[in-house]
Amino acid sequence: MDEEMSNSARRMSLRTRKIAPKMAAALASSDNRTQAMLARLDALESDNAVVEPQLLDDDDEASLDDEDQVFHKKYPKGTKRKTRQAKALENKRAPKSFLELLNEANLESLPPHVPTYLRAAVGPPSSTSRRHFCTVCGFSSTYTCVQCGMHFCSIKCKAIHNETRCLKFVA
Amino acid sequence: MSNVVVLDNGAGLMKAGIGGERDPTAIVPNSMGRPLSSKKWLMAEQLLSPDVDLTSATVRRPFDRGYLINPDLQSSLWSHIFSNLLKITPSHSSLLLTEPLFNLPSIQRSLDEIVFEDFNFKALYVSDSPSLVHLYEASRRPYGLVSKAQCSLVADCGFSFTHASPVFQNFTLNYAVKRLDLGGKALTNYLKELVSYRSVNLMDESFLMDDVKEKLCFVSLDVPRDLQIARKPGKDNLFRCTYVLPDGITNTKGFLKDREEPKRYLSLYDKAPQQVAGEQTDTDQLDNSEDRNRSNGSKIDLTKNEFGLTNERFLVPEMMFRPADLGLNQAGLAECIVRAISSCHSHLHPVLYESIILTGGSTLFPHFAKRLEMDLRPLVPDKYRLKITTQEDPILGVWRGGSLLASSPDFDAMCVTKAEYEELGSARCRKRFFH
Numbered sequence: 001m002d003e004e005m006s007n008s009a010r011r012m013s014l015r016t017r018k019i020a021p022k023m024a025a026a027l028a029s030s031d032n033r034t035q036a037m038l039a040r041l042d043a044l045e046s047d048n049a050v051v052e053p054q055l056l057d058d059d060d061e062a063s064l065d066d067e068d069q070v071f072h073k074k075y076p077k078g079t080k081r082k083t084r085q086a087k088a089l090e091n092k093r094a095p096k097s098f099l100e101l102l103n104e105a106n107l108e109s110l111p112p113h114v115p116t117y118l119r120a121a122v123g124p125p126s127s128t129s130r131r132h133f134c135t136v137c138g139f140s141s142t143y144t145c146v147q148c149g150m151h152f153c154s155i156k157c158k159a160i161h162n163e164t165r166c167l168k169f170v171a
Numbered sequence: 172m173s174n175v176v177v178l179d180n181g182a183g184l185m186k187a188g189i190g191g192e193r194d195p196t197a198i199v200p201n202s203m204g205r206p207l208s209s210k211k212w213l214m215a216e217q218l219l220s221p222d223v224d225l226t227s228a229t230v231r232r233p234f235d236r237g238y239l240i241n242p243d244l245q246s247s248l249w250s251h252i253f254s255n256l257l258k259i260t261p262s263h264s265s266l267l268l269t270e271p272l273f274n275l276p277s278i279q280r281s282l283d284e285i286v287f288e289d290f291n292f293k294a295l296y297v298s299d300s301p302s303l304v305h306l307y308e309a310s311r312r313p314y315g316l317v318s319k320a321q322c323s324l325v326a327d328c329g330f331s332f333t334h335a336s337p338v339f340q341n342f343t344l345n346y347a348v349k350r351l352d353l354g355g356k357a358l359t360n361y362l363k364e365l366v367s368y369r370s371v372n373l374m375d376e377s378f379l380m381d382d383v384k385e386k387l388c389f390v391s392l393d394v395p396r397d398l399q400i401a402r403k404p405g406k407d408n409l410f411r412c413t414y415v416l417p418d419g420i421t422n423t424k425g426f427l428k429d430r431e432e433p434k435r436y437l438s439l440y441d442k443a444p445q446q447v448a449g450e451q452t453d454t455d456q457l458d459n460s461e462d463r464n465r466s467n468g469s470k471i472d473l474t475k476n477e478f479g480l481t482n483e484r485f486l487v488p489e490m491m492f493r494p495a496d497l498g499l500n501q502a503g504l505a506e507c508i509v510r511a512i513s514s515c516h517s518h519l520h521p522v523l524y525e526s527i528i529l530t531g532g533s534t535l536f537p538h539f540a541k542r543l544e545m546d547l548r549p550l551v552p553d554k555y556r557l558k559i560t561t562q563e564d565p566i567l568g569v570w571r572g573g574s575l576l577a578s579s580p581d582f583d584a585m586c587v588t589k590a591e592y593e594e595l596g597s598a599r600c601r602k603r604f605f606h
C-alpha cells in the first residue's frame with residue numbers, strides 16, 4: 001500500500017507542477033472517477049500528446065538564435081529583450097502554467113462584488129439528465145464502467161474500453 | 172499622422188494589421204512548431220506553408236487556457252510578425268491590443284513590459300474582444316437594434332474558451348460575463364481522441380485534425396436521428412467520409428478522398444427537421460455491435476493510410492451545446508447565454524435576447540446558429556423575441572472593430588503613452604482602459 005502510494009505520488013509530481021494545488025488535491029484523491037474527469041479536462045487542453053519539449057530538448061538555441069539576429073537587425077533597441085530571452089533559454093524550466101498564475105493571483109481574497117475569472121465560470125448545467133454516448137463508438141450507451149465512469153454500449157465496446165482506455169488517463 | 176498597429180492577439184491565431192484598413196495584413200497561428208525532421212522552429216505563417224510537413228510536429232504556444240503564460244515566446248512571435256509581415260517600426264507606432272477578459276494583473280504587467288520595454292511602442296490601448304465586436308456590428312447597421320439600443324450579447328467561441336458577454340454603451344459588463352471552458356482547441360483534441368481510439372492513432376497530429384475538423388464537422392439539429400443514420404451501412408450512411416493521411420512523399424497534407432462526400436448529408440438538412448425525424452432510436456443495444464463496427468471504421472485498410480468519420484462529424488461540435496453529456500460538468504452554450512443575460516438588469520433582458528452576436532472561429536460549423544436558437548428558445552420567456560446574428564467573418568470580427576476604433580478621432584486620447592507608463596507604471600495606466 002505504501003509503495004503504491006509513493007509510486008502514484010511520483011507519477012503525480014510531473015503533473016502537479018502544472019496544476020494548481022486545489023486541483024492537485026482532487027487529483028490525489030482516491031476517487032478514480034474524479035481523477036478521470038480532471039485528467040480528461042487536462043487532456044482536452046494539451047498541445048502535444050508527448051511530454052513538453054522544452055524539458056527534454058537541447059536543440060532549441062540554434063533555431064532561436066537565427067530569430068534573434070533578424071530581430072536585432074530590425075530593432076537595435078531590443079537589447080533588454082535579448083537578455084530576457086537569453087535568460088529564458090538558460091533556465092530551461094517550463095513557464096508557469098495558467099493555473100499556477102491563477103493561484104498566485106489569489107483572486108479568492110477580492111471582495112465579492114469584484115468580477116473575476118473564477119466568478120465568471122458558467123458552472124454546472126441546471127438539468128441533471130444526461131444523454132450518454134459510448135466512448136468507444138459514439139452511439140447511445142446504457143452502461144457505465146464501475147471503475148472509471150466512462151460509458152460504453154455493448155460487450156464488444158466494453159472489451160475495447162477495458163483494453164485500451166479504462167483508467168488510462170489516471171495511470 | 173502615425174500608424175496604429177491593431178493586434179487581436181488570440182490564443183490560437185494572431186490577427187495583425189494597420190488601423191483603418193478593412194482586413195488585417197496577417198492572420199497567422201500564435202505558435203511555433205517544429206517538424207519531426209527538423210531542428211528549426213517555424214514561426215506563425217511559416218506553419219501555413221503548403222510545402223511544410225507538419226506530421227507529428229511539436230507545438231509551442233505562448234498561451235495556456237486562453238491566457239498568456241510565456242511572454243518571451245510571445246515577444247519572439249510579435250517581433251517576427253512586426254518585422255517580416257507588417258514591416259512596421261514600433262517606436263513610430265501606437266498599438267491597439269486585445270486581451271482576454273479577466274486577464275490577471277501579473278499577465279497585464281508582462282504585456283505592458285513587452286509593449287513598452289521590448290518594442291518601444293509610442294502608445295498603447297488595450298481592449299477586450301466583446302466591445303470591439305459590438306462596435307463593429309453597431310457601425311455596420313447604424314439603424315439596427317444593436318446600434319440604437321447600444322447593447323448586445325456577444326457570444327465568442329474562441330480557441331480556449333467561450334464567453335457570453337453583455338455589452339452596454341460600448342463597455343463589456345464584466346459582472347455578467349459567463350465563461351464556458353471549451354473552445355476550438357478542445358474540440359480538435361476531442362476529435363483526435365475519437366479517431367485515435369476508433370481507427371488510426373493521430374494523437375500527435377493537431378495540425379491535421381484541425382483540417383479534418385474544419386472540413387468535416389457540423390452541428391446536428393437532431394442528434395438521435397443523426398446517430399441512427401450514422402450507423403447505417405454503405406450509401407445509406409449519409410455522414411460517412413474518408414480522409415486520406417499524408418504519406419510524406421507525394422502528399423505532406425491530408426485531404427478528402429471525395430470532395431463531394433461531405434455534402435451528402437445536406438439532403439437531410441434541406442428538409443424541415445420534423446419531416447425526417449421519424450426514425451426510432453431505441454434499438455436493443457447489445458445486438459448491434461457488429462453492424463455498428465462496420466459503419467464505424469474497423470474495416471478501413473490501415474495500409475492505405477486513410478480513415479473514415481461518421482458520427483464524429485457532429486458529436487465533436489455537440490460538446491459546445493451539451494458538455495455534460497460528454498463528461499464535462501458545465502452548462503452548454505445556450506444556458507451560458509441565459510445566465511449572462513439574467514445577471515444584467517431586467518430592463519436589458521428583452522433587447523439582449525434580440526441582439527445576440529455570434530463570433531469566433533468555432534461558430535463556423537454549419538448550422539451552429541440554428542442549433543443555438545433551437546436550444547435557447549425553450550429557455551427564454553415566450554414574451555421575448557430571439558435574434559441571433561452570425562458575424563460576416565467570425566474570425567475577423569474583433570480585429571475589424573479594433574481597426575474602426577483605431578481610426579476614430581478619439582483614439583489618441585484613449586491611449587497610454589510610453590512616458591505615462593514610465594511615470595505611473597503598469598497598474599495605474601491600466602485603470603484608464605476600463606471604467
Ligand SMILES: [Zn+2]
Binds near residue numbers: 134135138152157
Ligand atoms: Zn459502443
Ligand SMILES: [Zn+2]
Binds near residue numbers: 147148165166167
Ligand atoms: Zn473503465
